[in-house]
């Protein structure tokens with residue numbers, strides 16, 4: 318077991334952890350941390366490409382960008398469209414009733 322050793326970065330498991338990701342709470346080393354955003358590398362890969370603040374929930378089926386629940390509109394159980402594409406594709410038919418905030 319490795320318990321008792323200094324806490325290691327939870328991403329590379331090699332360097333000592335010196336930062337805490339504000340999104341996932343992982344303890345990570347400087348190399349696996351994006352200081353300007355305060356998040357770990359793992360989170361930066363799954364971060365919303367629109368607001369850059371929250372973890373993404375899925376890809377836009379039109380433009381393929383990653384978006385969070387605030388920036389995406391769920392159009393079926395598994396499909397999302399970003400608000401940008403949604404506004405350009407108002408005629409798109411889905412099997413799902415759009416439930417936009419009114």
Ligand SMILES: [Zn+2]
Pocket residue numbers: 326327328329330331332345346347348349
């Ligand atoms: Zn690391």
Ligand SMILES: [Zn+2]
Pocket residue numbers: 338339340341342343356357358359360361
């Ligand atoms: Zn993280």
Ligand SMILES: [Zn+2]
Pocket residue numbers: 365366367368369370371384385386387388
């Ligand atoms: Zn977002």
Ligand SMILES: [Zn+2]
Pocket residue numbers: 377378379380381382398399400401402403
């Ligand atoms: Zn899109």
